[in-house]
Amino acid sequence: MEPLEIADKIKEKFPEEVLDIREFRGQCSVTVRKGKVLEIARYLHDDPDLYFDYLVDVCGVDYLGKKDNRFEVVYHLYSIKHRHFVRLKAEVSGNDPKIDSVMPVWIGANWHERETFDMYGIVFNGHPDLRRVLMPEDWEGHPLRKDYPVRGPEKEWPGFLDVLERSKRFGEYDWHG
Amino acid sequence: MMAVYASHNDLDRMGIIPRGSPRQSDFMFVAGTVTKKMSQIVRRVYDQMPEPRYVISVGSCANSGGIFNTYSTVQGCDTFLPIDVYIPGCPPRPEAFIDGIIKLQEKIKNEHFRWSRWR
Numbered sequence: 001m002e003p004l005e006i007a008d009k010i011k012e013k014f015p016e017e018v019l020d021i022r023e024f025r026g027q028c029s030v031t032v033r034k035g036k037v038l039e040i041a042r043y044l045h046d047d048p049d050l051y052f053d054y055l056v057d058v059c060g061v062d063y064l065g066k067k068d069n070r071f072e073v074v075y076h077l078y079s080i081k082h083r084h085f086v087r088l089k090a091e092v093s094g095n096d097p098k099i100d101s102v103m104p105v106w107i108g109a110n111w112h113e114r115e116t117f118d119m120y121g122i123v124f125n126g127h128p129d130l131r132r133v134l135m136p137e138d139w140e141g142h143p144l145r146k147d148y149p150v151r152g153p154e155k156e157w158p159g160f161l162d163v164l165e166r167s168k169r170f171g172e173y174d175w176h177g
Numbered sequence: 178m179m180a181v182y183a184s185h186n187d188l189d190r191m192g193i194i195p196r197g198s199p200r201q202s203d204f205m206f207v208a209g210t211v212t213k214k215m216s217q218i219v220r221r222v223y224d225q226m227p228e229p230r231y232v233i234s235v236g237s238c239a240n241s242g243g244i245f246n247t248y249s250t251v252q253g254c255d256t257f258l259p260i261d262v263y264i265p266g267c268p269p270r271p272e273a274f275i276d277g278i279i280k281l282q283e284k285i286k287n288e289h290f291r292w293s294r295w296r
Contacts, residue, residue, distance in 0.1 A: 153248075166257075167257040167258065171259065174259050175228070175229065
């Protein structure tokens, strides 16, 4: 199917949920409300004409100060059978960053959602194991948020302070010429 | 690093033979960006090496953090390791690599006391 046909099909099925449809260079993005994202995902996966059986990626976006809803979760979908793509975006508010997990539909969303949680602090309801995946488990804050300082917070991560302390302690036994 | 081990430059001819374990090694390369999370493991690998031991820091990222002056990156692995030779470059040429190793060999040759039986 052509990208805009896919978007129209989603709009037809969920007229209340679709906020915006954009096409750029043959790629189509559909912005939806976050409430029924799991139902939309289920429809995209199960409908025989759409049949999006491959979840390419889940990412987050932070629109701090640029949009009313601060976060956006972006799902890149591909159909191996029909060879077509679509990009699904769900808006998530800043003061209550929660959205349903799409794990029941695509099991591969597991680590993608963990990464999005790690970097943006967006909580995925119904995720079986929502832990950090890249940063250490005792890390504070979510680094890809726009209000996170690029060079890290004032307080150093305790794990690295441990390494520095240990290196100082063991340094006594090094060869000093 | 791949190029310098391959047949064109061939580190084996200088007696540099990769070992599978830090416990069998005399020196180690720190190659690539060291993150804060990884620094614990790098330090542990170094601690497992038997004396006498040497460290070569390879490339801008390991030397100083390189372009990554960010929350997750260690600004130079010399913050927690005693480095003997720094190899500059992003990425270093194989020639720079070999030069760094020759520098280390010269350094080892000059450390008479460390290698004598009176130490």
